[in-house]
Amino acid sequence: MMSRRPTITDIAIAAGVSKGAVSYALNGRPGVSAATRERILAIAAEMGFVPNRAARSLSVSSAQAVGLALCRDARTLGIEPYFMELISGIEATLSANSFGLTLQIVGSTEEELDVYRRWWAERRVDGVLLCDIKLSDPRPQAVAAMGLPAVAIGGPLAEPVIPFVWHDDVEPVWQVLRYLHTLGHRRIARVAGIEGLLHTSIRDGAFDEPVGELGFENVEIVHGDYTGEEGARLTRRLLTSRPMPTAILYDNDVTAVAGLNVAHELGLKVPHDVSIVAWDDSPLCRLTHPSLTTLTRDIPSYGSKVSDLLLSVIGQEQSMESRTFSVQCEPAQLLPRGSTGPAPARTAVA
Numbered sequence: 341m342m343s344r345r346p347t348i349t350d351i352a353i354a355a356g357v358s359k360g361a362v363s364y365a366l367n368g369r370p371g372v373s374a375a376t377r378e379r380i381l382a383i384a385a386e387m388g389f390v391p392n393r394a395a396r397s398l399s400v401s402s403a404q405a406v407g408l409a410l411c412r413d414a415r416t417l418g419i420e421p422y423f424m425e426l427i428s429g430i431e432a433t434l435s436a437n438s439f440g441l442t443l444q445i446v447g448s449t450e451e452e453l454d455v456y457r458r459w460w461a462e463r464r465v466d467g468v469l470l471c472d473i474k475l476s477d478p479r480p481q482a483v484a485a486m487g488l489p490a491v492a493i494g495g496p497l498a499e500p501v502i503p504f505v506w507h508d509d510v511e512p513v514w515q516v517l518r519y520l521h522t523l524g525h526r527r528i529a530r531v532a533g534i535e536g537l538l539h540t541s542i543r544d545g546a547f548d549e550p551v552g553e554l555g556f557e558n559v560e561i562v563h564g565d566y567t568g569e570e571g572a573r574l575t576r577r578l579l580t581s582r583p584m585p586t587a588i589l590y591d592n593d594v595t596a597v598a599g600l601n602v603a604h605e606l607g608l609k610v611p612h613d614v615s616i617v618a619w620d621d622s623p624l625c626r627l628t629h630p631s632l633t634t635l636t637r638d639i640p641s642y643g644s645k646v647s648d649l650l651l652s653v654i655g656q657e658q659s660m661e662s663r664t665f666s667v668q669c670e671p672a673q674l675l676p677r678g679s680t681g682p683a684p685a686r687t688a689v690a
Contacts, residue, residue, distance in 0.1 A: 346387040354383050405440040406430075406650060407465035409452045411472065413567075414445045420566065420594055421622035422639060426493070429643025430469070437651055439466075449474075453482050460488045467654045469493055469646060470502070473538045491650040493642075494539055496666065503653060505646045505667045509539050512635045512672040513546035513589075516617055517554060519674055520587045524683035525615065526557040529585035531574050531595050535563045543591065558583060564595060571595025575602040579614065586683045587615040593622045593634070600628055600679065611681035621675060630678025637672040645669060 348366070352359045357376065364371035365380035366389075372380070408430070410417065417423050431441055442465055446452045459465045467489035470479050483490040484501040495506030520528055530547050533540045544561060551559050562578065564570035571594065578585055579602065590596035596618030603610050610616055610630060618625050621636035645667055 346384075346389045348389075350387060351380060351384050351389060354387070355380050403464050403466050404438060405442050405465050406434055406647070406654075407442045407444070407456065407459050407468040408471065409444045409446045409455045409468070411446050411448065411452055417445075419568075420592065421624060422592060422620050425622075425639035426643040426646075429640035429645075430647050431643075432640070433644045433647035433651070437647075439647075439651070449479065453479065456483060456488060457486065460486055467491070467650050469650060472534075473497070473504075474536050475538055475541055477538075489650065489653045491646055491653065493646050500665045503649050503665045503667070505642065505649055505669065507637060507642070507669050508671040509542045510546040512619075512674070513543055514550065515674045516589055516635065517547070517550050517556075519676070520615065520617075520680070521554045521556070523587075523615070523681065525587040526555070526683065527583055527585045528556060528558070528587045528589070529560040529562070529578050530589045531571055531578075531591065531599060532561050532563045533566055533591040540591070547589075558585070560585065564591075566592050566595060568594050568598035571598035572602050575599035576606070579603060579606055579608065585614065587617070587680070589617045589619070591619050593618045593620050593624050593632070596632055597624050597628055600632065610679050613684060615680040615683075617674075617680060619672070625677075628679075633677045633680040634675050635672035636675045637670065642669050 348359050348362045352362045355362065355376075357372075357380065361372050361376065362380055362384075365377040366384060408427075410423075412423075427441070427443070434441055442459070444455055446455060456468055459468070468483060470477075470483070470490055470492045471494070473492050473494040480490070480492060480497065480500070480502045490502045492500075492502055492504035495504040497504050517528070530543075532544065535541075540563070547559065547561060550556070560578070562574045564574050571590065574595075575588065575598065578588060588599060590599055596616055600610060600616055603614055603616070608614055616632060618632045618634045620639065621634040625632035625634050649667055
């Protein structure tokens, strides 16, 4: 067995053919017979040959990689199930198509765009995924101007210059509010995500809309950063205010778990004194006591659809006239568990 990485030359010697023939066979190009191609591929597999991605990118003008730059604190990514599930879905589809994922943490939008320019100039990626779409986001226009294939994760984009994959964030909010209203809750709050993000703004608007229609007494939105620390701080503020909300919706599972812990800390019973709902189901939500009511959606499938769309753009399978600019995924569905129940008697509807 070889003690070093096998090369095209090693395969050529073992197969008794030229290096050019090996290259044709490995890259699926014409120039060798079917029998020779089969023999070369069998020898390559037996040797454990893995193509040099960088060298291949120079020869076929393809990096066989997709880039994802995240403007998030690296410490929070490892504990936020949403991103882990999203990346798992992205990776599953990319790897099935022999593509890799290049991931980098950045500190600002400007740094993110610099990364894209460098990746594209150095041919390190064939396309990129844009995450955390903002209300006034310069990135779609910037990558389109570079000629860099890209897909936005989130939407809907008002004037799309790149394709996007999205969930409806309005209907799930209405599901939760109707459910809580039926349970007798009239004072509700939401621990929201980062201000300025498109999906946060959409959820803000959806949360405000039903106040008049459903007749809530008090509705409050406080914005955080998706971390457990901020979720705990904001929950403590809400639960020590008067009048105290009887139900709280959280924009992610991490803040909801932190909020549940604060409720216990303050001596409140969930759901007897306060009900809790988390956006995005995860194992965290099922391991708490009580388990958390959630808005659940298939995040790995979301990531897979994102990859599928980007690969079609990279492969130029669609003309600009027929290109799919929007793929809508199934919206989140309410999944009641033990953390929600009837409002306290003093606020329940007679």
